Structures are given as C-alpha cells and as structure tokens.
Amino acid sequence: TLPRFVEVVEVGPRDGLQNEARPVPLDIKVDLIDRLSAAGFANVEAAAFVSPKWVPQMADSAAVMAQIRRRPGTVYSALVPNMKGMEAALAAGVGEVVVFSAASEAFAQKNINCSIAESIERFRPVAEAARAAGVKLRGSISVALGCPYQGEVAPSAVAEVVRRMADLGCDSIDIADTIGVGTPVRVQAVFEASAAVFPMHRLAGHFHDTYGQALANIYAALQLGVASFHASVAGLGGCPYARGATGNVATEDVLYLLQGLGVETGVDLRAVVEAGDFITRAIDRPNNSRAGKALLSK
Ligand code: HMG
Ligand code: MG
Secondary structure (H helix, E strand, O other): OOOOEOEEEEOHHHHHOOOOOOOOOHHHHHHHHHHHHHHOOOEEEEEEOOOOOOOHHHOOHHHHHHHOOOOOOOEEEEEOOOHHHHHHHHHOOOOEEEEEEEOOHHHHHHHHOOOHHHHHHHHHHHHHHHHHHOOEEEEEEEOOOOEOOOEOOOHHHHHHHHHHHHHHOOOEEEEEEOOOOOOHHHHHHHHHHHHOOOOHHHEEEEEEOOOOOHHHHHHHHHHHOOOEEEEEHHHOOOEOOEOOOOOEOEHHHHHHHHHHOOOEOOOOHHHHHHHHHHHHHHOOOOOOOHHHHHHHOO
C-alpha cells in the first residue's frame, strides 16, 4: 500500500536555478519562492550558503531569505557545506539546513573539494549548531544511483554514507540520483539498503530526470513506503559538477502522479503550474513539465 500523504519538497529555487549562467534577478527569485509558498509546500529549498566562487548564482542567498514572505507552515531550507555557511544560514533564519556529501569519492572531491570522511567531519559542528539553534538537519547524498566520474555505485556504499549521516543526527536523508541514471529496481535496492540503517519514512528521493526515469523511480520508491520526494517547478535545473545532467523531475508531473494515485500532498497543482509558467518566462527557459504544459493550454 502507498503512503496516504507524501511531502513534496520544492527545490526549484535552489537546484533549479543554481546552474543558470546569467544571474537571476533577486526580485524574480523572491517572487518565485513566494508563489511556491502560496501553493502550499511544507518545505521550499530556497538558498545555498556555499562559496560564491563555486556557485555564483547562489551568492545572494542572504538577501533572498531576507525578502521572501514567510508562510507559517512552510520550512525554508538551504544547503550548508561548512561552518561558514552555517553561520550565514542561521543569521538568515533558515529553518532546515542541508549538509551534502556523495556516495562516491570522486564526486565529493569535485563538488565539495574534500573526501567523504572529511565532509562528515566538517558537518559535525554544523550538526551541533543546528541542534543548539533548534533548526532541522537534513543530509543529502549525491550520485547514489551512479557517478559521472566513477560509474557504478554500490547500494552498500550509499548505505554507508546514510549510516554516517544518521550518526550526525540528521532528521532526514536524501538519496539523490544526480545524473538521472537510476531505474526502478535499482532504486528499490538502494532504498532497501539504506533503510537497513535509517528509517524508510525519513528517507527522501531526489531524482533528476536526465534519462526520463524519475516518475517511474518515484513510483518504485513509493511502493517501499518512501513518503518524501524532491522536485523542481517546470523541471528547472542541472548540476554544475555533473556535465549533461538535466533538471530535477518536474514538480507539476509529480503532483499529477500523486493526485492520480489518491495520495495527498497539501499542494495546489494549479498554483504550481502558474509558478512554472512565471519562472520559465522570467528566465527565458523552456517549461520541462509535461503536466504543466498540458494544464497551461487548458
Ligand atoms: P574550498 O575552496 O575547499 O573552501 O571549497 P575553503 O574552506 O578552502 O575556502 C575557500 C574560500 O571560499 C575562502 O574565501 C572561504 O572564505 C570561502 P577566500 O579566503 O579565498 O576569499 N568559503 C565560503 N564562502 C561563502 N560561503 C561558504 C564558504 N566556505 C568557504 N560556505 C566548499 C569548499 C565546500 C566551500 C566549496 O566546494 C563549495 O562551496 N561547494 C559547494 C558546491 C555546490 O554548491 N554544489 C551544488 C550544490 S550540491 C547539488 O546540487 C546536489 C544536490 O542537488 C543533490 C544531487 O542532485 O546530487 C543537493
Ligand atoms: Mg540535485
């Protein structure tokens, strides 16, 4: 049986925009987040307190956090790679911080310039500060279904990073298919291996749709009891450290799927469709949501 309620985490403002080469104006980012808040998401990934040299598009994260209209009931989350980012995130009033590592050493080096073990050591004071501040802590594991540098990634390697993030005290942990290579049976194997060390209902699926498998992968994970998925409005995005990777699965498509399955999300699909139309026009990008395009023409 499928979960009755699924949390959809909207990551468009962060994962969807971080790879845009041209700076997205601050007021556009704020407007997008406000529209997503109004649509009813319980969690919007709004910012990344990372090095502006590595990801220039996220350099205005503090200003974004200062200007959004905060909806009661929405948690605004942000990526934090180290204590410097944590201090900025706490000052900005982030409700959930996301520490991020990888299931392969090669990807960890490219993305955060350190080994997996070093990343976990860096996250220890971040986790402590999150606990002290009463801010939620989420862990994210990149390339869990395959790595652009290493190739195959064993489910046991993913589970090992899940275990280390669980030890840090993460409230939830994201299994990320950064380059969208996963397929359903493989996805189930990775979630089952991970659930041996951390509860299934606190794991989340973060699927990029590069190979068109994301909805099938979500359905496969749902059948195991996974009840949190990440998605990006209009399917925006890419990854700066994974060449050729496309955006996250489109939020509109995920909501349409869940609606059809009778699973509640608390999110207004029509409002998300309109937010997708707004942002794709504002930054002159194609709308990569099939459901979004179909519903817009109605
Ligand atoms: P580093 O160069 O090794 O860091 O980068 P460092 O500690 O040696 O510092 C170098 C400089 O960066 C210093 O400045 C620091 O102050 C500054 P300088 O003295 O040269 O002027 N610095 C910072 N500035 C602002 N905020 C900070 C910060 N930290 C250091 N937090 C570091 C290491 C981790 C910082 C860097 O590699 C980095 O920022 N990486 C982030 C990369 C990133 O954001 N990638 C995209 C997000 S992850 C993702 O998309 C995957 C996900 O969607 C899941 C999936 O799909 O896989 C989540
Ligand atoms: Mg991602």
